[in-house]
Amino acid sequence: DSGVTQTPKHLITATGQRVTLRCSPRSGDLSVYWYQQSLDQGLQFLIQYYNGEERAKGNILERFSAQQFPDLHSELNLSSLELGDSALYFCASSVMTDSYEQYFGPGTRLTVT
Amino acid sequence: GESVGLHLPTLSVQEGDNSIINCAYSNSASDYFIWYKQESGKGPQFIIDIRSNMDKRQGQRVTVLLNKTVKHLSLQIAATQPGDSAVYFCAERGGSYIPTFGRGTSLIVHP
DSSP, X not given: OOSOEEEOSEEEEOTXXXXXXXXXOOTTOOEEEEEXXXXXXXXXXXXEEETTEEEEEOSOOTTEEEEEXXXXXXXXXXXSOOGGGOEEEEEEEESSTTOSOOEEOOOEEEEEO | OOXXXXXXXXXXXXXXXXXXXXXXXXXXXOOEEEXXXXXXXXXXXXXXXXXXXXXXXXXXXXXXXXXXXXXXEEEEESSOOGGGOEEEEXXXXXXXXXXXXXXOEEEEEEO
16 A cells, blocks of 8 residues: 555546546655556656646646645546546655655546546 | 556566566666556556666565666566566656656566
8 A cells, every 4th residue: 555545446427527536645745746547558647746836747638637735635637528538547646846756546547438 | 456558568477487577768868767566456566766877776576677778677576476467667767857657568477
C-alpha cells in the first residue's frame, strides 16, 4: 500500500458526460501528479500540483482540468467525455516538487460508453 | 485484476531463473532513470533508480545497468519468483523532473 488513495475505483459513464476523479496523497506529500494509462499509449503525464499550485503540464486536453485543495487532496475533472478517454487514471504523490520518487495510487478505471 | 496493456513485449521465465528486462531510452540528456513494477490492478511501484553518472546499481535481488553510449537500460532480477510477475516500466528524466515512461515489458514467472 503506497499510502495514496484514489476514488472511485471504477467509473462507467456515457460520451459527453463529465466526471471527477479524486486523489488523496500520502501524509506529508505536497506534490500530486496525474497520469493517464491507456492500452496503446502507456503512462502519460497529465499535470502536477505542488501545495495548491499548478507546477507542470503534460499532455492534458483542454477538456480536462485539475486542482489541489488546501488539505492537499486533488481532483481531476474530465468533461465532454469521448470513447478515447477510456483509460486508467493514476495519481501519484511526492514530498517535494522535484522529488525523484513518486508514490502511485491504485488508479481509477474510467470506461466511456 | 485489470490488464495494463495487450501488446507489450513479454518475457517468460521459470521460477528461480534470472530475468533481464531491457529498455531503450530516447533522450541523451536524461540524467536519471527509474524502474517501476506494476502488478495487475495496481499502480506502478518504484523498484530502483540510477543516475547517469553511474553504470550499475544494486538493490535487493535487482540490479540496474545503464549504458549511455547506446542509450540502453536493463533490469536484472535474480532468482525470479512468481510474485515478480508484473509489467515493468523504465522511466527517464531529462530537462524536466517529470519522468517519461516506456511502454513496459510483461514478465511472466512460471512456478
